[in-house]
Amino acid sequence: MVTLLFVLFQFWTVSVRAQSTSTETTTEFVFRGFKEHKSEIRLDGAATIEPNGILRLTDQKLNVTGTAFYHKPVRLLDTQRNSTNVTVRSFSASFFFVIIPSNSSNGGFGFTFTLSPTPNRPGAESEQYLGLLNRWNDGNIKNHVFAVEFDTVQGFRDGADRTGNHIGLNFNSLASNFQEPVVYYDFNDRDRKEDVHLQSGEPIQAILEYDGPTQMLHLTIYPNAVFAPRKPLISKKVPHLSEIVQEEMYVGFTAATGIYQSSFHYVLGWSFFTDGDHFAAARLHISDLPLPQLNKGSSDNQESSDKDQALATKLLIVVGLIYRYAEVKRFTKSFACVVGRGGFGTVYKGNLPDGRKVAVKVLKDSKSNGEDFINEVASMSQTSHVNIVNLVGFCYEGSKRVIVYEFLENGSLDQFISTNTSSSAEWRRRLYEIALGVARGLEYLHYGCKTRIVHFDIKPQNVLLDDNLCPKVSDFGLAKLCEKK
Ligand SMILES: *[C@@H]1O[C@H](CO)[C@@H](O)[C@H](O)[C@H]1NC(C)=O
Ligand SMILES: *[C@@H]1O[C@H](CO)[C@@H](O)[C@H](O)[C@H]1NC(C)=O
Ligand SMILES: *[C@@H]1O[C@H](CO)[C@@H](O)[C@H](O)[C@H]1NC(C)=O
Ligand SMILES: *[C@@H]1O[C@H](CO)[C@@H](O)[C@H](O)[C@H]1NC(C)=O
Numbered sequence: 001m002v003t004l005l006f007v008l009f010q011f012w013t014v015s016v017r018a019q020s021t022s023t024e025t026t027t028e029f030v031f032r033g034f035k036e037h038k039s040e041i042r043l044d045g046a047a048t049i050e051p052n053g054i055l056r057l058t059d060q061k062l063n064v065t066g067t068a069f070y071h072k073p074v075r076l077l078d079t080q081r082n083s084t085n086v087t088v089r090s091f092s093a094s095f096f097f098v099i100i101p102s103n104s105s106n107g108g109f110g111f112t113f114t115l116s117p118t119p120n121r122p123g124a125e126s127e128q129y130l131g132l133l134n135r136w137n138d139g140n141i142k143n144h145v146f147a148v149e150f151d152t153v154q155g156f157r158d159g160a161d162r163t164g165n166h167i168g169l170n171f172n173s174l175a176s177n178f179q180e181p182v183v184y185y186d187f188n189d190r191d192r193k194e195d196v197h198l199q200s201g202e203p204i205q206a207i208l209e210y211d212g213p214t215q216m217l218h219l220t221i222y223p224n225a226v227f228a229p230r231k232p233l234i235s236k237k238v239p240h241l242s243e244i245v246q247e248e249m250y251v252g253f254t255a256a257t258g259i260y261q262s263s264f265h266y267v268l269g270w271s272f273f274t275d276g277d278h279f280a281a282a283r284l285h286i287s288d289l290p291l292p293q294l295n296k297g298s299s300d301n302q303e304s305s306d307k308d309q310a311l312a313t314k315l316l317i318v319v320g321l322i323y324r325y326a327e328v329k330r331f332t333k334s335f336a337c338v339v340g341r342g343g344f345g346t347v348y349k350g351n352l353p354d355g356r357k358v359a360v361k362v363l364k365d366s367k368s369n370g371e372d373f374i375n376e377v378a379s380m381s382q383t384s385h386v387n388i389v390n391l392v393g394f395c396y397e398g399s400k401r402v403i404v405y406e407f408l409e410n411g412s413l414d415q416f417i418s419t420n421t422s423s424s425a426e427w428r429r430r431l432y433e434i435a436l437g438v439a440r441g442l443e444y445l446h447y448g449c450k451t452r453i454v455h456f457d458i459k460p461q462n463v464l465l466d467d468n469l470c471p472k473v474s475d476f477g478l479a480k481l482c483e484k485k
């Protein structure tokens, strides 16, 4: 009896072992930046994790490749139920990327999101091979690679009508099996398609979902500051996938620059999920993710083009606030009521449709004001404190730069002081309260908010008073964001 049990037990363990593999059946990860996850990412070539946690696949160096894969293999095949009927399991991935061309008129080459049998891509070439394949193995069915390519250059093999700015689905080859110019379908407007420029320098979100039972692949791409689109860019049945996917696959990114052109390719955050039945990778929010660092270039020209790119990136920290200039004109009644003027431009009073009173700062059209605008919007969008003026929104259209913030009834501190000649104890107490409030606001900027902010222009003109004489620090045109150590 004991022997029989022992034999049964042996049999049972052997059969269980035969069914299980070394790969875990569920893989789930969420990387909001990669700082804390260095050990979980395998980097090769030019790829690196920068000090602020951003994953940089390539920098502006010419003719390089970079790859970054999740360190463990992912189980993507279901063979348990029936070994002759192989099913690719459902999975999903979500990530934010930024591409910044090193020459604003000519970046390259692009990057891919890849399923690969190896956690790197040995022998892969730069240029149109995107760090994924090379001229000898391109198209070989033994590659077992599936890639979604984000291509920013019109390749030498591509038809004349093929745009550089496209997404392709690639099976073992860089010649896309299927490709689409990049657009998203406006959430609000049934008939509107908006172009997405992969090299805009703005964070762009990609959501890839594969449904095993129906073999449908859905890919949604959209810039951050809009609602999720009405429908995916690509929804396509991909039966080929079962010929590609092996029991153990690695998931990750590849990227390449060219011999004459290059871009910074960044991944800001990445989530992935598969457990066989669902495809719900965690959603990422841009406000939780690191952004590319500024000041990459050496020459002045390079710096200003980097700054232009960084501008768009920083502005998108404020999610969902876009005003078109025509709208600004409407709610200021064509700029009828001036409440302040300065070297920077003019401040008008406005009324929003929801009844809120706002101050509308229209910056003068000049080069340096572009930078003040970045500083101001980027700083104010990170703050929320009773002693800091509240940013309501901004408008960035053509050469127009407008910042909209809460309207404060009692003007600025210098006006308050110069119109008040009282020397009563009550007056001194008021001033003392105001000074304390300003100090609280500054303490918050230095120690309390997510990014440390140095204002660099504290003076009575830049302290506004609400109707209870509560002071609010404003005018962040010279402010600097500093990384916290
Ligand atoms: C590009 O890089 C590859 C691989 O490192 C090298 O073989 C090739 O000569 C390079 N091409 C140029 C033009 O530098
Ligand atoms: C396995 O799949 C094949 C078709 O792929 C089917 O004919 C067969 O009945 C299946 N067997 C089982 C046990 O499900
Ligand atoms: C293969 O198996 C899946 C479930 O695992 C089933 O939905 C599908 O119909 C099967 N296909 C064939 C051809 O048997
Ligand atoms: C940028 O690219 C354009 C177009 O290819 C080229 O004419 C120009 O020389 C490049 N500038 C730099 C600084 O590389």
Ligand SMILES: *[C@@H]1O[C@H](CO)[C@@H](O)[C@H](O)[C@H]1NC(C)=O
Binding pocket: 409, 410, 466, 467
């Ligand atoms: C503050 O503003 C309110 C509303 O405009 C006004 O009634 C009040 O007199 C002002 N107080 C001071 C001290 O300026």
Ligand SMILES: *[C@@H]1O[C@H](CO)[C@@H](O)[C@H](O)[C@H]1NC(C)=O
Binding pocket: 416, 419, 420, 421, 422, 426, 427, 430
């Ligand atoms: C001057 O300050 C006193 C004390 O806070 C206040 O009651 C009064 O309204 C102020 N006068 C003006 C003109 O702002």
